[in-house]
Amino acid sequence: MAHKCAPVLIRAAREELDQLRKLLDFDGKGDGFRLDGRGYSIVCLEPQEPKASIFSLGLRYPYLNVEFVELLTIKGIPYYRIMLMHDNESFTSVFSLKGEQEVELETWLALQAIEEEADPE
Numbered sequence: 001m002a003h004k005c006a007p008v009l010i011r012a013a014r015e016e017l018d019q020l021r022k023l024l025d026f027d028g029k030g031d032g033f034r035l036d037g038r039g040y041s042i043v044c045l046e047p048q049e050p051k052a053s054i055f056s057l058g059l060r061y062p063y064l065n066v067e068f069v070e071l072l073t074i075k076g077i078p079y080y081r082i083m084l085m086h087d088n089e090s091f092t093s094v095f096s097l098k099g100e101q102e103v104e105l106e107t108w109l110a111l112q113a114i115e116e117e118a119d120p121e
Contacts, residue, residue: 008077009044009095016042016081016093039090047100067091071098071113080109 020040035041067083078098085091099106 005044005046006077006079006097008074008079009097011074012072012079012081012095013042013044013093016095039086041092043092043094045094045096045101047097066112068114069109069112071110071115080113082109 017035020035024038065084065086067085069083070081072079072081080094080096080098082094082096083091084094096109098109101109
């Protein structure tokens with residue numbers, strides 16, 4: 001059974017993309033904006049993503065490529081934003097609803113998370 005990405009995660013990924021467009025000074029002229037040629041990617045994990053684990057995301061000890069984990073909220077729905085830094089020039093933003101992944105990964109995320117203020121919407 002196929003799952004659809006949660007609307008909250010779609011909104012979070014869209015906001016992330018909009019921020020990157022601004023940071024990278026994309027004016028909308030010329031070629032379309034693409035992340036893959038710049039070393040950036042955005043990933044939304046589905047509930048109980050079969051390949052989502054500490055190992056598949058690169059979150060093995062000593063977790064050298066994890067820049068930060070945030071616990072954020074949109075419309076009362078908590079989700080994680082995980083920033084994986086591959087090097088100084090590339091990163092992956094990973095979004096996952098809180099409580100939707102395997103126990104080991106959820107436990108690790110909860111221990112690492114910085115809680116941000118709730119979104120007023």
